[in-house]
Amino acid sequence: MAAKLNRRLMLAGSAGGLLTLPGKAPAQGGRKRLDGVTLNVSCWNYTYPKLLTEYIPEFEAATGAKVNYETPSFPIYNQRMDVELSTGSSAYDVVNVTFIYSGRWVGSGWVTPLEDFINDPTKTPAGWDASDFLSGATAAFKNKKGQLCAIPWIADVFMAGASRYDLIQKEGLTMPNTFAEVETMAKAIHKKGGIPAMVSENHYGWTYIPWLQGMGGNVFKAPPDDLTPTLDSPEAIAAADLFGKLIREYGPDGAVSMTYEQVLAMLKQARVNYSPNNQTFLAQMAQKEAKSAATCGFSMCPAGPAGRFPGVAAHGWGIPTGSKQKDAAWEFITWAMSKELSMRMFTEKKYTAVTRRSIIESPSFKDSQNLNGFDVAKIYLDSIEQAGRGYMAYRTVPVFPQIDREIDTAIQSIITQQKTAAEAMKTAQQNALTEIKRAGVKL
């Protein structure tokens, strides 16, 4: 049904929603409400921010505001915004609150709590419905008082996909449900069809964690309260050993340094079979132009002896406390994250990492996420539900970026056999302790 929605109607809806706010009627004499207002908006370079570029002229036309919009690369964005926010700068009005920095940015009070805007009917259109956003996605953006400080534009989940599920079936297997089944499957399908069994992108501070937690370990003792690193625990070493072995023995040549773009390209071309990875990447295996379209398969990320821990990463729009145009900034956010625009991005651009439950549960979305017979929408929702248990707390503590890097280095050393799992994880533990102390965290 949504696919049949008239584009002009949608456009009128999303722009109209802004123009019909109580107390926000268009100014008389042809002037628009935000005439003369220039909003500086920044987000890191990713699918959604790039797609949004195409819609921003509509916001400008509807409101009269001029939007200076930039999308630098992820590290550059974070580095720049860390400085801008920490100094209380007014240079930006709307910024992305990066998941791994949310603890620092929200916790330090560098972004504005949005409750006052959300609860004010003169600032938020009726029916905008903040409660529609997935709770798993908004959790990272709440401050200690429980106030929401950013509106999530993405909730990406860690799941698993196979580009040649037919080869797995041929071995009498299904999509693996546990770590042990992954190993069995990898052994059975490696080099079958001329392709290696599995691959992982080189951001091991993200892809290794479900294995670590599945084995019963964690990054810190009890985040966010006790940040004593636990990277050399027996569980962490066992998980690193298994993960490193899988990539080393069943991965393609050069697997250790493969970026997500490389992994995605290989999966879409069916040049490697199985990969635990992000939903936004894996779903692309089912695109018509992908060689894997007719043979792909999906599942939740595998579970270890301690359970299943699918990673969930959310990024959201926030307003720096230094912004001098908070009302206009909020108007931009309500427009960008309106139901109408979210639905249009799904129907028109096939953007599926949406954060509104009403869209995820809509028949058209569910239909679109039935990929090759696999209900990916259900995998997505179930994974997000899992994150409600709070195991992602390790990722939003301010010192995590440093530890993230240490994990990357340790896993690389294990895959390339420069160190054993025990040696690498012990070194990572020592380095993590140094980094945590340097950051001024008291243990």
Place this chain on the structure above:
Amino acid sequence: MASARSWQAEQRRSFLLGLVPALAVLTLVTIGPVLYLTISSLTPLNPTVPGSGWDFSAPWRNYATALGEERFLLSLWVQVKLSAVTVVGQIAIGLGLALLLDTNSRFMEAIRTGFLLPMVLPPIVVAVVWKIIFTPDISPMHRLLEWAGMPIHSLLSNGDTALWAVVVADTWEWFPFTMLMMLAALQMVPKEPLEAAAIDGANRRQTFWYVRLPYIQQTLAVTALFRLIDSIKAFPLIYVLTDGGPGRATEVTNYYAFVQTFNFSYWGYGSAVATLLIAGVLLLSWIILRFGGRGMAGADHA
């Protein structure tokens, strides 16, 4: 006598006055930032911690931390290996090619121009070119070797070979510079001693060793110095090719400083590492220039 002294004083004063604009620019552009870097290195400067830029309570803390940190010391060792091999490699290849191309013909000029290509490419393009060459999945080199029955594993993904892969890329990028410098120096060698050597029956090796080399010795030293300093700045190749990995196999000191400063916001600590790096470069420059200069002086008196 008095008026002569006064004239000399006036001349000195005018000379100094004339220098003022250049000194001011030098201070502003070079000394100022280095001074700021050094001052920052004495603080725990972190943009996310207000007031940390003015905290001089433990001025040597960053230096003590760096010198006691295994990761920093390892990065220095990686840097030494990278710099030594690339500089020697570039000088050897550059000098060898310069000797081959040291004739005046249009054909040789065209070849010389062709050899300059890697040097004029933007560093990031060079890095992308080598990323393609070193990525087994899409690499023409890997396909060729496979076709020839000599398949090799990914060089960048192996802790033993990753640094040497970066060395190859860096040498390829910068050998044209050393070649150009050597060629210019060789063409400045006067004809008379070369003719005299030929009359005396010296072979090509003897002519190079006893006639040409002494003449180009100082250029050689200065070229090596330029390349040494540049090798310490080998950032784009490492950023694109290995990101300092696998593990820490290619994490040179400036990359370590970059990670500490820009990924973790430890600006004070990163400044201390950068200051140590500058001190090291200055020391090496002094050594090279001192011995290079002495060699040239010897050549002049020969």
